[in-house]
Amino acid sequence: MTNSVNPDEMHALVDKLQPEAQNLALEALAVQDPQAAETLASWLQQRAALRELHRDVLAEPIPAPLLQAAGRFSEMQHHLNASWRQAGIAASFVLAFGVGWIANGQFVGNQAPSAVLAKGMAQHEFVRQASFAHAVYLPEKRHPVEVTAAEQDHLVQWLSKRLGKPLKVPKLSALGYELVGGRLLPGDIGARAQFMFQDAQGQRITLYLGAVDQKSEKMDPGETKFRYEADGQVPSFYWFDQGFGYALAGQISREKLIALATLVYQQL
Numbered sequence: 001m002t003n004s005v006n007p008d009e010m011h012a013l014v015d016k017l018q019p020e021a022q023n024l025a026l027e028a029l030a031v032q033d034p035q036a037a038e039t040l041a042s043w044l045q046q047r048a049a050l051r052e053l054h055r056d057v058l059a060e061p062i063p064a065p066l067l068q069a070a071g072r073f074s075e076m077q078h079h080l081n082a083s084w085r086q087a088g089i090a091a092s093f094v095l096a097f098g099v100g101w102i103a104n105g106q107f108v109g110n111q112a113p114s115a116v117l118a119k120g121m122a123q124h125e126f127v128r129q130a131s132f133a134h135a136v137y138l139p140e141k142r143h144p145v146e147v148t149a150a151e152q153d154h155l156v157q158w159l160s161k162r163l164g165k166p167l168k169v170p171k172l173s174a175l176g177y178e179l180v181g182g183r184l185l186p187g188d189i190g191a192r193a194q195f196m197f198q199d200a201q202g203q204r205i206t207l208y209l210g211a212v213d214q215k216s217e218k219m220d221p222g223e224t225k226f227r228y229e230a231d232g233q234v235p236s237f238y239w240f241d242q243g244f245g246y247a248l249a250g251q252i253s254r255e256k257l258i259a260l261a262t263l264v265y266q267q268l
Contacts, residue, residue, distance in 0.1 A: 005029050005036050014043045031135045041136050044129075048186035125188065127227075130208035130247035131234050133185055133194055138204055138234075145181030145196050155182050159193040163210060165244065170207070170267040172197055175260055177205060189213050205250030205257075207264060212245040226261075228254060237261035 005013070005026055012018050013026045030036040137144055147155040152169060160167045162184055169179055177197040185192040185208075192210030226239045237257050238247035246268070248261045 005033070005040075010036070010040060010043065013040065014047055027132060027135070037136050041132075044132070045186045048188060126212060126245045127229050127236060127238050127247055129185075129187065129192070130206075130238065130249055131229075131236055133192075133208055134206045134234050134236075134249040137183070137194070137196070138206070144204075146183035148181040149179040151181075152179065159184060159191075162191045163193055164190070165211070167193065167209075168268065169195055170264045172260060172263060175256070175263060176200065177260070180204070185210075187211070203250070203252065205248060205252065205260065208247045208249065210245060211243060212240055228258065230254070239265065241265075 009026055010030075013023055013030075016023065018026075027040075030040045147158065149155075156167055156169060159182060169182075172178070176199045178199075180196040180198050182193060182195040185194055187210045190211050192208060194209075195207040196204055197207070198204045226237070229236045229238060234249045234251055235254065235257060236247045236249035237260075238245065239261075240246075246264070248257060248264055250257060250260075252260075
């Protein structure tokens, strides 16, 4: 691995121990270095595999004693704020605590903070993984995909079996994009898939999809949520539908990306 991202930074990035802005900056550096990108992708796969082993534990609700302890901590903060306002000590606690919540979710109505936090983190993580997978495999010349478009039937059967859901490859030729192929990727609660498409100028886009935890998303089974994300490494248009997440990513205009995403949604 080169000096672009040192091992300590790489570990901190994989374990999400740093502010989001710093993570994005390190990811951008890693993507520019093929060796670092390969190492990071491998470590992320290991992390996803470990999380899969303990999926049931991770999905368990927060124990009541911890929620009670959090309540007592909040009450203690209130008293500290009243006692130390002039000194500014309590303000620093409140600022640090508040920024953490705001960065990971939005408090809406009377929804529990833990539910909002889980929901925001799950959506963000799905889009982040889609963006990173796009950035890692986009520049590949010889091996951009595991299975090429020439074996499309095999590709669809293989990925459908691994994801536990009948899949189909959307046809995007009406907007100038043809299938390059696809690959299997790890996810938080199971396998994910990535389809890659390319236009006549060599511009590539990717469709990332896989199961999402509807409990953490707080989604109605029949609800579809559409979002445009332009703050990460690559712009993406994503949605969640019937327990599955989809993210179409590419360095193209918002209007064209949404037009492509609409075409994908209509076919899937």
